[in-house]
Amino acid sequence: MSLFTPEQIKEMGEMWASDLFTPEERIAAISDMPLEERLADTNPIEVMNYFKPEQRLAGLSLKEIEAYIEQRKQQTQSV
Known part of the structure; x- marks a missing residue:
């Protein structure tokens, strides 16, 4: 101990x-x-705040980005 x-x-x-x-x-x-x-x-959210948006997206595939955009569109339409 x-x-x-x-x-x-x-x-x-x-x-x-x-x-x-x-x-x-x-x-x-x-x-x-x-x-x-x-x-x-470190807290991942704190680390991500240091990156530019295009750097955050660099690790994602085009399909993942398009799916996220579609999801955001649906969220804004439902509000």
């Missing part, structure tokens, strides 16, 4: 990292991490 909560362990890690590494070293370590690992603890 751990004596610390996950939040406390995270805070300790951040504190130790700030004492052990320069900002440049932290950036270098993070830049080598895969994107999925860097974004693991």
